[in-house]
Amino acid sequence: MAIAIDGPAASGKGTLARRLAAKYGLHHLDTGLTYRAVAKALLDKGLPLDDEAVAEREARTLDLSRLDRELLSTHEVGEAASRVAVMPGVRRALVEKQRAFAAMPPGAILDGRDIGTVVCPDAPVKLYVTASAAVRAERRWKEVVEQGGRAEYAQILADVERRDARDMGRADSPLRPADDAHLLDTSEMDIETAFQAACAYIDAAFGR
Numbered sequence: 001m002a003i004a005i006d007g008p009a010a011s012g013k014g015t016l017a018r019r020l021a022a023k024y025g026l027h028h029l030d031t032g033l034t035y036r037a038v039a040k041a042l043l044d045k046g047l048p049l050d051d052e053a054v055a056e057r058e059a060r061t062l063d064l065s066r067l068d069r070e071l072l073s074t075h076e077v078g079e080a081a082s083r084v085a086v087m088p089g090v091r092r093a094l095v096e097k098q099r100a101f102a103a104m105p106p107g108a109i110l111d112g113r114d115i116g117t118v119v120c121p122d123a124p125v126k127l128y129v130t131a132s133a134a135v136r137a138e139r140r141w142k143e144v145v146e147q148g149g150r151a152e153y154a155q156i157l158a159d160v161e162r163r164d165a166r167d168m169g170r171a172d173s174p175l176r177p178a179d180d181a182h183l184l185d186t187s188e189m190d191i192e193t194a195f196q197a198a199c200a201y202i203d204a205a206f207g208r
Contacts, residue, residue, distance in 0.1 A: 037062055
């Protein structure tokens with residue numbers, strides 16, 4: 001039982017994936033954290049971010065059971081991750097690990113940007129979670145403010161649009177919905193509405 005969830009930054013796919021994993025008793029992997037973990041390993045060791053062979057070596061030794069969301073969620077790590085994520089060698093190494101994770105019984109939910117198209121193309125349920133750039137930027141801005149931080153909405157919107165262009169325009173595994181993915185546009189949905197819609201797709205696919 002593998003469920004693939006894709007979508008751009010701040011679309012709500014991670015929150016949705018965690019709730020679905022809890023409901024159905026499945027393992028969950030935020031594949032974006034795997035790229036962040038490689039980037040953080042490079043930063044921590046003072047290694048270059050533009051050496052593909054070095055980055056691939058770190059990717060192949062990565063332990064998926066030791067991913068710390070809080071440590072990996074900093075802006076610095078995110079920026080570094082966007083540089084290593086475009087490297088084909090790193091992507092190949094991490095896709096191997098992600099596929100092995102997806103095969104763990106009783107099943108898994110993976111969220112990212114190429115799950116339905118590359119990592120788990122045969123997943124029986126594929127969701128593509130999206131929202132307008134303006135809505136996603138506002139969500140990210142509110143998160144920062146609610147955590148006591150300071151941020152400029154215009155800057156966050158620019159970051160979101162730049163990230164979208166990079167993710168959708170890269171030559172290797174660009175962000176796009178799989179041909180058979182169910183589209184969930186959460187621009188005007190709260191998480192509960194999106195969750196119930198996703199459950200309906202999953203239950204229908206597995207005859208529940």
